[in-house]
Amino acid sequence: MSVSDDALCGLLDMLCPMHVVLDAGGRVVHAGPTLRNVFAQQPLSGRRFLEVFELRRPRGIVDMAGLRACHGTRLKLRHRERPRIGLNGALFALPDAPDLGSGAVVNLSFGISVVEAVRDFNLTGKDFAVTDPTTEMLYLIEAKSAAMEASRKLNLRLQGARRAAEEQALTDTLTGLGNRRALDRVLDRLMQSEQDFALMHLDLDFFKQVNDTLGHVAGDHVLQVAAQRMLSVLRAEDLIVRVGGDEFVLILVGLTARSRLDETAQRLIARLQEPIDHGGQDCRISGSIGATLSCGYETPDPAQMLADADLALYAAKARGRGCHVLYEPRLCDSGPGQGT
Amino acid sequence: MHGLVNRAIERFVRDTYGREVWIDTIRRLDLGYTEFEAMLLYEPQVTGRVLAAVAARLERGRDDLLEDIGTYLVSNPQSDALRRLLRFSGVDFVDFLHSLDDLPERARLAVTDLDLPSLELTDHDDGWYCLHVGLPDGHDLRFGPVMMGVLRAMADDYGALVLMEYRGIAESHEMIGIHLLEEAFAHGRAFDLGARGHPS
Numbered sequence: 287m288s289v290s291d292d293a294l295c296g297l298l299d300m301l302c303p304m305h306v307v308l309d310a311g312g313r314v315v316h317a318g319p320t321l322r323n324v325f326a327q328q329p330l331s332g333r334r335f336l337e338v339f340e341l342r343r344p345r346g347i348v349d350m351a352g353l354r355a356c357h358g359t360r361l362k363l364r365h366r367e368r369p370r371i372g373l374n375g376a377l378f379a380l381p382d383a384p385d386l387g388s389g390a391v392v393n394l395s396f397g398i399s400v401v402e403a404v405r406d407f408n409l410t411g412k413d414f415a416v417t418d419p420t421t422e423m424l425y426l427i428e429a430k431s432a433a434m435e436a437s438r439k440l441n442l443r444l445q446g447a448r449r450a451a452e453e454q455a456l457t458d459t460l461t462g463l464g465n466r467r468a469l470d471r472v473l474d475r476l477m478q479s480e481q482d483f484a485l486m487h488l489d490l491d492f493f494k495q496v497n498d499t500l501g502h503v504a505g506d507h508v509l510q511v512a513a514q515r516m517l518s519v520l521r522a523e524d525l526i527v528r529v530g531g532d533e534f535v536l537i538l539v540g541l542t543a544r545s546r547l548d549e550t551a552q553r554l555i556a557r558l559q560e561p562i563d564h565g566g567q568d569c570r571i572s573g574s575i576g577a578t579l580s581c582g583y584e585t586p587d588p589a590q591m592l593a594d595a596d597l598a599l600y601a602a603k604a605r606g607r608g609c610h611v612l613y614e615p616r617l618c619d620s621g622p623g624q625g626t
Numbered sequence: 627m628h629g630l631v632n633r634a635i636e637r638f639v640r641d642t643y644g645r646e647v648w649i650d651t652i653r654r655l656d657l658g659y660t661e662f663e664a665m666l667l668y669e670p671q672v673t674g675r676v677l678a679a680v681a682a683r684l685e686r687g688r689d690d691l692l693e694d695i696g697t698y699l700v701s702n703p704q705s706d707a708l709r710r711l712l713r714f715s716g717v718d719f720v721d722f723l724h725s726l727d728d729l730p731e732r733a734r735l736a737v738t739d740l741d742l743p744s745l746e747l748t749d750h751d752d753g754w755y756c757l758h759v760g761l762p763d764g765h766d767l768r769f770g771p772v773m774m775g776v777l778r779a780m781a782d783d784y785g786a787l788v789l790m791e792y793r794g795i796a797e798s799h800e801m802i803g804i805h806l807l808e809e810a811f812a813h814g815r816a817f818d819l820g821a822r823g824h825p826s
Contacts (some may be wrong), residue, residue, distance in 0.1 A: 405820030411717040424819055425714035429736030432707045436630075436664045443663075482649065482660060542649050542660060581649045 310388035312350035446475035461513035473588040484541040487595040490532040491572040551610035575610035632662035670765040696775020719786035770800030785814030
């Protein structure tokens with residue numbers, strides 16, 4: 287190469303680090319620094335351009351004369367080997383001259399595949415020309431993805447709140463309360479959105495007696511009234527699920543204060559203890575509650591919280607009817623699992 | 627104030643001091659919620675109240691706390707997204723310093739309604755720089771200490787050895803003196819352009 291060719295290559299290396307210089311035979315005589323990085327395993331020098339890259343548009347070009355005729359048009363190329371990455375190109379047909387005469391310069395870019403290319407070829411900021419906005423574009427893609435992800439999570443929480451409302455109207459045909467599946471979905475959502483909540487396990491007291499002495503119809507009526515009364519104590523965003531015959535799980539969203547939990551439990555029990563009229567007869571029931579707060583856990587786990595609330599319920603029952611107990615680790619010492 | 631700012635304070639307290647400390651602190655403010663949404667806007671005075679409550683709870687000075695939040699934002703593995711976004715700004719620490727002038731604009735490109743104070747870097751001799759951090763309108767929050775923390779963590783990230791001093795407030799901005807002692811003092815953390823960070 288003459289001095290002026292060196293100068294040309296230096297200029298191109300700096301401004302277009304993804305260029306190749308082709309000789310009259312269509313072979314690569316020089317590749318820009320970024321392409322040299324990308325093709326470090328199989329250097330381009332000396333290889334025929336059209337053997338390395340498939341020209342997808344314009345089609346049907348097989349030789350250097352054809353390539354030179356593409357001067358100034360948009361080229362669509364694809365690397366023939368894996369990863370078969372797509373490239374955009376622009377070709378400048380060099381004027382006839384002693385060395386590179388009838389050769390060409392092709393400048394390449396990754397186009398829309400740039401994100402994959404940067405990842406696959408481990409490109410760095412230094413692989414792009416200083417004036418090339420690719421790094422800024424990668425920044426934008428990543429910044430927007432992060433912002434989008436945050437919005438997606440917000441949407442998820444908002445959608446969850448809506449679904450929670452729908453779920454309350456669903457399911458258990460007798461009481462109109464949610465069922466076990468609704469509970470799992472709500473717990474999942476609360477875990478995902480990292481919202482705090484209180485979980486209560488509530489068991490109706492004396493319900494079996496009502497059922498046994500007054501019959502199933504009275505029992506069903508009592509369940510319906512009990513459900514309505516519990517709902518009247520809770521807020522719209524809370525959830526009540528009937529998990530068994532006379533067992534309920536209550537989720538109180540956003541509740542972290544022990545005092546508010548106590549107060550809610552007392553109101554629930556008081557409402558349940560009001561006599562229920564069935565065909566002129568007073569049915570009297572009560573409720574026992576075991577509760578636990580998600581903010582009491584390093585990493586709340588729904589299964590653990592259900593088990594702990596259950597343990598607290600067991601302790602509440604042991605204290606007599608109409609009591610509520612907040613789970614504490616020391617309950618484990620006297621819990622049913624310990625065989626006492 | 628943008629939820630991202632409030633959420634950053636929340637994540638800092640939760641990840642550093644635990645959930646209980648956060649819940650205990652925020653509940654006393656009686657805001658009606660215990661968590662901030664990153665993509666919603668809040669009344670500007672909420673941020674000041676939260677900061678004051680956290681500083682009181684932790685018995686820390688406010689500037690001290692803000693600086694720690696700045697460091698946390700960059701160095702916490704859970705918020706790697708921000709570190710990556712900052713690393714896009716410069717190939718080395720000096721390049722990064724010079725890109726700070728564009729930071730508010732970069733932030734706005736990512737999140738349109740995120741309004742950061744103006745930043746202006748002046749370049750003095752012998753590795754001395756001065757960063758002017760604008761005082762925001764409409765609230766008395768100061769970003770200077772946060773920027774101190776961010777710069778400290780970013781210097782670490784690039785492996786640069788830097789001394790910094792907070793020079794107080796002059797007219798409408800805060801000033802931070804930066805002395806770059808050695809640009810390649812240690813091996814910085816790797817930055818892979820294509821390895822998309824996992825946003826937290």
